[in-house]
Amino acid sequence: MIRRxxxxxxxxxxFAGKPMDWKVRRHCGRLAAQAMMRMGHSAKLLNACRATTLRGVLAYLKRNKFASLVELMDATGLERIAPAMARPGDIIALPSEPGDGFGCSLAVAVDGGRVLFADQLLGRFETTTPHLFVAAWRV
Structure with missing residues (x-):
């Protein structure tokens, strides 16, 4: 738990409190990649996307035949878990805007049910206690 x-x-x-920025690759995919790397896992699939625009990231998913971020995360080899079982540092997929092309937004479990996520409305990374989940992975 100390490592987590x-x-x-x-x-x-x-990430916390910092603005989302596609140009410097500060988005939910980079957040998930950092969580994976900090726990000693390869984030090769997430880091392979060098796109600096929303359109570029969507093209990366399409080019690699991932219908959503959930499929990309499944391809990383991490074990899928129930979101309620998430420990600090685990990755949780939260619902995103319908038709956005991603299928979800990736977040990192922090503590006590809270997650660090990219808040689209505020345009920055914040913590929240989500009530809806898409999937989760043990890191």
């Missing part, structure tokens, strides 16, 4: 706490704190330091 350190990995989660690193994600908080890098």
């Amino acid at each position: 706490a350190g990995a989660t704190q690193a994600c908080m330091t890098l």
